[in-house]
Every structure is written in C-alpha cells, then in structure tokens.
Amino acid sequence: MAEAQTQERLTLKAQKDALRDGRIMGLECGACGERHFTPVVRCSKGHDALRVKEYAKEGRVVSYTIQVVAPEAFLNEVPFAWVVVDLDGGGPRVSGWVPFIAKPDELAIGQRVKFTPSYKPGMVFEKV
Amino acid sequence: MRKVYVVGAASTRYGKFDSSARELVVDACAAALDEAGVEPKAVGGHFIGNAFSVAEKQGHLGPLVNTTLGMPEAPSYTIETACASGSSAFREAFVNVAGGFADVMLASGVERVSQLDTITATSFFAYGSDFTFEGANGCSFPGLYATMARSYFQKYGATEEDLAHIAVKNHENGALNPKAHLQKRIKVEDVLKSMVVASPLKLYDACPFSDGAAALVLASEDVAKRLGDSRVEILGSGRAGTIATLQDRPDLTMIPSTRLAADQAFKMAKIERKDVDLSEVHDCFTIAEAVALEDLGYVKRGEGAKAAREGLTARDGKLPVNPSGGLKSKGHPVGATGIGQIVEAYEQLLGRSGPRQVPDAEVALTHNIGATGGSCGVHLLGV
Numbered sequence: 001m002a003e004a005q006t007q008e009r010l011t012l013k014a015q016k017d018a019l020r021d022g023r024i025m026g027l028e029c030g031a032c033g034e035r036h037f038t039p040v041v042r043c044s045k046g047h048d049a050l051r052v053k054e055y056a057k058e059g060r061v062v063s064y065t066i067q068v069v070a071p072e073a074f075l076n077e078v079p080f081a082w083v084v085v086d087l088d089g090g091g092p093r094v095s096g097w098v099p100f101i102a103k104p105d106e107l108a109i110g111q112r113v114k115f116t117p118s119y120k121p122g123m124v125f126e127k128v
Numbered sequence: 129m130r131k132v133y134v135v136g137a138a139s140t141r142y143g144k145f146d147s148s149a150r151e152l153v154v155d156a157c158a159a160a161l162d163e164a165g166v167e168p169k170a171v172g173g174h175f176i177g178n179a180f181s182v183a184e185k186q187g188h189l190g191p192l193v194n195t196t197l198g199m200p201e202a203p204s205y206t207i208e209t210a211c212a213s214g215s216s217a218f219r220e221a222f223v224n225v226a227g228g229f230a231d232v233m234l235a236s237g238v239e240r241v242s243q244l245d246t247i248t249a250t251s252f253f254a255y256g257s258d259f260t261f262e263g264a265n266g267c268s269f270p271g272l273y274a275t276m277a278r279s280y281f282q283k284y285g286a287t288e289e290d291l292a293h294i295a296v297k298n299h300e301n302g303a304l305n306p307k308a309h310l311q312k313r314i315k316v317e318d319v320l321k322s323m324v325v326a327s328p329l330k331l332y333d334a335c336p337f338s339d340g341a342a343a344l345v346l347a348s349e350d351v352a353k354r355l356g357d358s359r360v361e362i363l364g365s366g367r368a369g370t371i372a373t374l375q376d377r378p379d380l381t382m383i384p385s386t387r388l389a390a391d392q393a394f395k396m397a398k399i400e401r402k403d404v405d406l407s408e409v410h411d412c413f414t415i416a417e418a419v420a421l422e423d424l425g426y427v428k429r430g431e432g433a434k435a436a437r438e439g440l441t442a443r444d445g446k447l448p449v450n451p452s453g454g455l456k457s458k459g460h461p462v463g464a465t466g467i468g469q470i471v472e473a474y475e476q477l478l479g480r481s482g483p484r485q486v487p488d489a490e491v492a493l494t495h496n497i498g499a500t501g502g503s504c505g506v507h508l509l510g511v
Contacts, residue, residue, distance in 0.1 A: 012260060036376070037261075037375070037376075038258065038261050038373050038375075038376055044371075062279070062380070063275045063276070063278045063279040063282070063380055064275060064278060065267075065271045065274035065275045065278065065326045065327055065328075065329075066324070066326065066327040067266060067267070067268060067271055067326060068324060068325070068326070069246070069247075069250055069268055069270070069325060069326070070250075070266060070267075070268050070271075071250065071251050071254050071263045071264070071266070071267075071268060072247060072251050073264065074266050075247065077266070080266065082265075082266050082267045082271050082275065082326075084275055084374070084375050084380070092376075093375050093376065093378075094375060095261065095262065095265055095267065095374075095375040096265060096266070097265065097266035097267075103327075104278075104327045104328065109278070109279075109282050121264065121265075121266070122264060122265040122266045123265055
C-alpha cells in the first residue's frame, strides 16, 4: 500500500485566477523545500509531497530582453522588457514583462520589481 | 547492437520555395535513395522530422510521402521535437537498424514556413518552448535566447562583438555552400548595425526562417558493404532532455541536455573530444553556438563566445565548427535541420564538400537542439 498522500495539485486555471487576484501561487516540496512556479507533480528529487503555496510579489531581475517582435497577444505592447525574476524569500523563479521599457539601459540585472495584477495578458511587473 | 551506416544522403537547397513540404521531402528522399542505390521497396520504415506541417493544413505526412516514393507499405512516423525533430528522426531510424528490426531505414526532415507572415511564424516558433509560461507571458522565441545571452554576458564579460564573429564565420562558410539559404559574406559591422530583434540579439545574430528538406538512408553492415564505398559509420548516438521552461533553470548560461547527449554519444563511440575533425552545431542564434561549444566539452565555461573571434572554430582552425554555414547561413528548415547537419557530415567525411571541405576529415559531430534545449540530439559519424 502506498503511504497516505499529502500531495496537492495546482491547475493552470487556478494559478491564473489567483494571478488576477494579485496572488502568485506555486508549489513547494514538503520533503525538501524545492519551490516551483510552473506546476509539477514531483519535485526534481522525485518527492511527491508538493503543497500549494503563495509566494512573494517582489523580487530581483535575473536576466531580461527587450521585445520588439512579440507573440500575437503582445503586438500592441511592444516595445517592452521580458524579465526573469527571482522572487524574494528564496524563490521560485518566474517570468513576466515590464511595460514601456524600450532600451536595455532602462533596466538592469538585479533591478527590484513588483508583480502588478493587470487586465493585460501574462504577468506584469513594474520597477520598485 | 549492430553497426549502422549512412549509405545515402541528399538535401534540397534551403531558402524560400513555392513547393509544399511533401514535395520538398519527396525530392530529398528520392535523391538519397538514388544515391544509395537502394530500391524504395527495400526500405523497412521511414522517420520524418517535421514541426509545422499543420501550418500547411496537413498532418500525417508519412503515408503521403511513402506513397509518392513508391513504398506505401513501409511504416512511417512523423517525429516532432521542435528544432531537434531531424536528429530525433535519425536516432529512431538508427535504433531500428541497430536493434535488428530493419536492414534499411529512411530518415528525413522537412519544413515549409515561408507562406507564413512574420508574426505567425514567430508564434509558431514560440510554440516549441513552454508557450503557457513563456510565449503567452510575452516572450518570443528569440527573446529566450536573448535572455540567455544577457545572462552569459553578465557572467563571463562577453560582448555583442564576440557573438558577431560567430555570424561572420558561419556566413564565410555558407557563402561556399551552394545549398545554403544566405550565400553571402558579412562583416562584424553588418551584424552590429543590424536591426535589434530581442536585445542583445540582432537580426544577423539569428538564423533565417527557411524552407527545405534533407534525407538519409541508413543500412546494416551487410547491406552497406553490398552497396559500395559511399558509406559513413554512425559511431555514437545520444539523446537527452532538460527542464523545459527557461525560467525553471538555475543557470541560464548553459543547456544541460547537450552535455548529457554528447557524453552518451562519445561513450558509445569510444572516442575523445580531440578526435573530432569537424562539428555541425545548432547555432539558431550566435549565443547558441557559444554555449554549445562549452556544453559539448570542447572549451571551458566562458570561452565559447570568443572561439570564433580567435579563429579556433574557422574551417582551417583547430576546431572547425559549422563548415556548412550552420543554421545561421545555411538556414534552418526546422524539421530538416538535424538531418541536414548529418548530410553535411556525410559529405565532409567522404571528401565531397568542394571549397568548404575540411581536409582529411575522419570524424564528425552533429548537435541539434529543440527549443531552448528541452530536446537535444548529438551524433558522431566516422570513416
């Protein structure tokens, strides 16, 4: 017999609904503490003790690019910065976009940013 | 496991064509079978690398192609691993012959995207990444490699000019390749002045969207020996994956699946990195070639970006990389790319590459990446 599961699931829809409410929800491994934003059913070490967790809204830019040609939903948003962000308190790493950034020197690796709920597609961040 | 040989190879020119994908791939397959001297009825199966045939309102390419080739009974499989579809098709054909399930297999790849406008084509390419968390979150496909490039610059102090030398070197080779999409030489200034696509990457850091097809005939040792001397042995085959979504990786300056696939291939081949005479490396963007040289174990971390600038990877350098012109200049017909790399290896190893020939080449490596490395195939071939 398998042991009683403490495993929790996070659907993409539930995650998206939470983002609309301004909450960044992901999964944390109850066995080793590994954190995930893109949902998984096992952590990278193979543990199946994932729990839904709300993460910090602020973090630091790890890397970025300036988008002048973007996927269809973003055609009216260019130019903007696409950013990879390490959220405070030990992650996880997420990505999103910062509107109105047209040049690479208007942003920097290490810049503090904050998630801002929006009617726009994707996860919008702004500089802190 | 049986020895497996490539006994025939062919490719269309890469570029922008009016022909449909099925016509392009039939042309390449017919030419490869003809060159091998193999009757279509002798083919035990056909793996086709293709990513976007639905853009032409056609799925299930295999039976159409096999019927046209006069081998409708042969089983066919379309393989999709984004830009690595070609090497994945080759791998499965290799496995079939090595495992004794067939004596002759066909492996091909094809793409046709020139009928799509730039925005649609950009979205199709982005579908190969984790579209929910990347594309639908604002990132184009070039944007992902651009984000890796900025991270790489930060970590190692490399520059846009270093990367520009990779483009210049690959165009230098592609200018000598009659099958290449962009047969022209460029200068470092051309790259640096070209339009920004996704900072810090510019138009000339990126490969073109190409149409094209390529095909290979694989055979067991017995069959290969009957067919004559135009054969190249598959010494090693490696396939690996890595975390699909770029943002989930702890280090944005490497693609771990390349190292895993390369280690498998070298272990199978029982040879060392220094034994390789030329490499066809997946340079969808200049940064991708820089990172690949490190992931393949050719140079130390942080040294990949300056390899072209220092002449190491030139055709007459110590480590020739992309003598075909690479994806950058030869072109990138997605599903065909991995097969086309092996066509180049085959021709180089048989001394048939004309002015871009790497002298006395005996071992070649091919490296093919899907998306940002979620799929990777590495093969070693030798004579």
